[in-house]
Amino acid sequence: MGEVYLASLVGELGFEKRLVIKTILPEHSAKPKFVEMFATEARTAVSLTHGNVVPIYELGRADDTLYIVMGFVDGPSLARMLAAYRGRSEPAPVGLVLHITRQVLTGLAYAHTEEAGRPAVVHRDISPSNVLVDRSGQVRILDFGIAVHAHVASGVHGGSAGYMAPEQARAELADPSADVFSTACMVYELITLERAFPKGGVWTAPDMSALPTELAEVLSAALSLDAKDRPADAIAFLNALGPALVKHAGAITDTKLAAHLRELFPDGWHRKEDSGVEPLTPVTNVEPKTYATRLTGVDAAPAVVPASPAVLATPVAVEPRRRGLGLALLAGLGLLTAGFVVLLPSGPTDVAPPVPAAARVVTATAATSTTPPPAPEAVPPLAAAPTPHAAGDQPGRPAPPPETPAVWLTLNTTPTDAHVTLDGVQLTGSSPYRIPIPAHGEAPVRVHKLGYVDQLLSVQAGQPAGTQTIGLRREPPKGKGKLRVLSTAVSWAEVSVNGKRRGTTPMRPLELPAGTHRLVVRCVPDVCPSPRTLLDKTITIRAGETTQVNAR
Numbered sequence: 373m374g375e376v377y378l379a380s381l382v383g384e385l386g387f388e389k390r391l392v393i394k395t396i397l398p399e400h401s402a403k404p405k406f407v408e409m410f411a412t413e414a415r416t417a418v419s420l421t422h423g424n425v426v427p428i429y430e431l432g433r434a435d436d437t438l439y440i441v442m443g444f445v446d447g448p449s450l451a452r453m454l455a456a457y458r459g460r461s462e463p464a465p466v467g468l469v470l471h472i473t474r475q476v477l478t479g480l481a482y483a484h485t486e487e488a489g490r491p492a493v494v495h496r497d498i499s500p501s502n503v504l505v506d507r508s509g510q511v512r513i514l515d516f517g518i519a520v521h522a523h524v525a526s527g528v529h530g531g532s533a534g535y536m537a538p539e540q541a542r543a544e545l546a547d548p549s550a551d552v553f554s555t556a557c558m559v560y561e562l563i564t565l566e567r568a569f570p571k572g573g574v575w576t577a578p579d580m581s582a583l584p585t586e587l588a589e590v591l592s593a594a595l596s597l598d599a600k601d602r603p604a605d606a607i608a609f610l611n612a613l614g615p616a617l618v619k620h621a622g623a624i625t626d627t628k629l630a631a632h633l634r635e636l637f638p639d640g641w642h643r644k645e646d647s648g649v650e651p652l653t654p655v656t657n658v659e660p661k662t663y664a665t666r667l668t669g670v671d672a673a674p675a676v677v678p679a680s681p682a683v684l685a686t687p688v689a690v691e692p693r694r695r696g697l698g699l700a701l702l703a704g705l706g707l708l709t710a711g712f713v714v715l716l717p718s719g720p721t722d723v724a725p726p727v728p729a730a731a732r733v734v735t736a737t738a739a740t741s742t743t744p745p746p747a748p749e750a751v752p753p754l755a756a757a758p759t760p761h762a763a764g765d766q767p768g769r770p771a772p773p774p775e776t777p778a779v780w781l782t783l784n785t786t787p788t789d790a791h792v793t794l795d796g797v798q799l800t801g802s803s804p805y806r807i808p809i810p811a812h813g814e815a816p817v818r819v820h821k822l823g824y825v826d827q828l829l830s831v832q833a834g835q836p837a838g839t840q841t842i843g844l845r846r847e848p849p850k851g852k853g854k855l856r857v858l859s860t861a862v863s864w865a866e867v868s869v870n871g872k873r874r875g876t877t878p879m880r881p882l883e884l885p886a887g888t889h890r891l892v893v894r895c896v897p898d899v900c901p902s903p904r905t906l907l908d909k910t911i912t913i914r915a916g917e918t919t920q921v922n923a924r
Contacts, residue, residue: 373396373397373400373406374394374395374396374397374400374410375394375395375397376392376393376394376395377392377393377394377395378390378392378444379391379392379393379441390444390446391429391441391442391443391444392441392442392443392444393439393440393441394439394440394442395437395438395439395440396410396437396438398436398437401436401437401438407438409517409518410438410440410517411431411438412516412517412519413428413440413515413516413517413519414428414431414440415431416493416516416519417442417516417519418431419489419490419493420482420483420490420493420516422478422479422482422483423479423510424475424476424478424479424482424510424511424512424513425479425482425483425512425513426442426443426445426504426512426513426514427442427443428440428441428442428443429441429442429443443512445504445506445512445514446506446507447504447505447506447507447633447641448504448505448633448637448641449500449501449502449503449504449505450472450500450501450503450504450505450558450562451499451500451501452641453500453505453562453633453636454500454561454562454565456636456637457562457565457636458565461565463562463563463564463565464562464563465632466563466584466587466620466621467620467621467623467624468621468624468628468629468632469559469562469563470559470587470613470616470617470620470621470624471621471624471625471628471629472503472505472511472562472629473555473558473559473613474610474613474617474621475510475511476498476503476511476513476555476558477555477606477607477609477610477613478606478610479511479512479513480495480498480513480548480551480555480605480606481605481606481607481610483495483519483606484522484548484551484605484606484607485607486522491521491522491858491860491920491922492521492522492523492548493516493519493520493521493522494519494520494521494522494546494547494548494550494551495513495516495519495551495554496518496519496520496531496536496540496546496550496551497515497517497518497519497531497532497535497536497554498513498535498551498554498555498558499532499534499535499554499557499558500558500561501532502514502515502532503558505629505633507630507633508626508630509625509626509627509628509629509630509633510626518531520546521546521858521920521922522546522547522548522920523545523546523547523918523919523920531554532554534557534567534568534569534570535553535554535557535558535569536550536553536554537549537550537553537554537599538575538597538798539599540553541800542791544822547599548604548605548606549599549602549603549604549605550599551605551606552594552602552603552604552605552606552608552609553594553595553596553599553602555594555606555609556568556591556594556595556609557569557595559587559591560578560583560591560595563582563583564582564583566578568595574797574800575597575797575798576797577592577595578595580592584616584619584620586615586616586619587613587616587620590609590612590613590616593612594609594612597798779808779809779835779836779837780806780807780808780809780837781806781807781808781809781831781835781837781838781839781840782804782805782806782807782837782838782839782840783803783804783805783806783807783817783819783839783840783841783842784803784804784839784840784841784842785803785804785805785819785841785842785843785844786803786841786842786843786844787821787824787844788802788803789802789803789821790803790819790820790821790824790842790844791819791820791821792805792807792817792818792819793817793818793820794807794815794816794817794831795815795816795817796816804839807831808831809831809832809833809834809835809837810831810832810833811833812833813832813833814830814831814832814833815830815831816828816829816830817829817830817831819842819844820844821844823846823847823912824844824845824846824847825844825845825846825847826844827842827844829842850886850915851885851886851915851916852883852884852885852886852913852915853883853884853886853913853914853915853916853917853918853919854881854882854883854884854913854917854918854919855869855881855882855884855889855891855911855913855918855919855921856881856882856918856919856920856921857877857879857882857891857893857920857921857923858877858878858920858921858922858923859877859878859893859906859922859923859924860922860924861906861923861924862877862895862900862906862923864876864877864896865877865893865894865895865896865906865923866893866894866895866896867879867891867892867893868891868892868893868894869882869884869889869890869891869892870889870890871890876896877893877923881918884913885913886913886914886915887912887913888910888911888912888913889910889911889912889913890908890909890910890911891907891908891909891910891911891921892905892907892908893905893906893907893908893923894906906923906924907921907923907924909921
């Protein structure tokens with residue numbers, strides 16, 4: 373979707389500072405969705421001033437091109453480190469993994485904590501590609517492009533498949549425990565070299581036998597499919613890891629992590645043939661559709677272009693139009709004290725296949741994606757077994773026998789966005805669902821949705837294929853909850869609930885009966901030159917909970 377430039381801020385008397393310029397490609401700059409995501413990343417990250425977060429210095433426009441200026445991290449991502457570990461067939465040392473985790477959680481704890489003038493933020497895309505380790509051993513979190521305010525229903529499917537929590541994949545309430553889930557997925561993968569959840573949209577408990585005892589129990593809780601059973605936020609997760617940190621990482625420092633990087637990458641992590649594009653190393657027993665799909669629905673994933681890591685690392689050609697864009701950037705950076713020198717390749721080379729956004733690194737030198745993202749590939753609601761390779765695909769390994777076609781039950785639900793769990797595993801997608809009829813015995817099915825009464829049924833062997841419809845009835849609301857209204861764009865915005873004026877922002881949380889309410893937030897004439905409505909929506913208040921809404 374964009375270009376990432378490695379740049380130099382050049383000043384007087386030999387002063388020079390390396391920075392990164394991130395832009396939107398011209399063909400996407402007219403699309404409000406991409407522009408808003410781009411601007412949201414800058415607005416969110418610039419408010420997070422922390423040593424474990426990549427800093428943002430500027431959001432600007434050069435001609436028709438939006439750009440972000442951010443700090444340059446001279447070091448590999450955890451994705452590149454994982455590729456190195458897999459190349460050695462050696463997992464990362466537990467102590468170093470916990471030291472990295474401690475820094476990630478420290479940065480997330482800062483983001484998860486509300487401060488004056490800044491709400492709590494949920495990253496929502498913690499993955500190995502978005503965590504960098506610089507040469508000094510400091511860990512930095514990157515890419516707040518889909519971050520949202522905590523405890524706010526985002527309504528947007530986003531995240532990296534294989535790392536995002538189930539409720540995040542369903543676009544439900546954004547909760548800090550979702551970042552806990554993603555961090556725990558990374559910890560598990562670094563120690564075992566296996567994905568905790570290798571199939572996108574299928575969540576089954578991973579094997580904890582390879583983990584130290586004092587870590588296995590804490591990680592099991594952090595990987596719980598129910599957000600209520602996880603540590604509530606990064607601080608709680610960090611506290612739960614205390615005994616394991618003391619035992620395994622008590623003597624680990626940034627200096628030791630830096631020395632480990634030099635040992636892991638004896639020739640350095642910058643290779644000329646990479647041209648800034650991170651190679652995609654094949655992962656054993658992982659389907660190739662489990663990388664980031666933040667801009668697609670949860671029932672689809674981008675197609676993968678089969679290629680070896682050497683091919684994916686081919687330098688990307690820079691068209692003359694892109695060179696002109698780089699020069700335009702130089703003219704547009706007037707807010708900074710000196711000019712940028714954008715480092716461009718000396719000449720065009722072969723064009724690499726499209727690489728997922730999550731696989732790119734911010735240390736790229738004009739890493740350009742000139743091809744639109746691949747078309748989504750449909751994913752069946754119930755993940756099937758991996759497609760067998762032909763005998764010739766893997767020498768010495770015979771092809772497995774063909775599978776017997778399944779008999780399916782088509783299940784319609786009302787409402788259509790109700791969730792279906794088959795034998796304890798939640799299915800992806802939405803109504804209608806396809807339920808496989810077992811060859812023997814029976815399989816329990818639960819249809820559920822927040823605010824509705826669950827319905828149970830059983831699919832039994834020998835049952836003929838057909839269609840069945842289940843309607844859920846609403847659960848009567850009980851008790852009271854609280855509503856908190858924020859307005860980051862306008863101070864003193866007027867808040868009305870169910871047609872009654874209740875005050876102006878900033879305001880204390882309102883106590884309301886559980887159920888649905890009409891919320892309207894307006895910018896009144898005393899504040900805005902012309903009155904306008906910032907928010908007009910129906911909200912749901914749950915008993916004993918605080919619902920937070922941000923009017924922009």
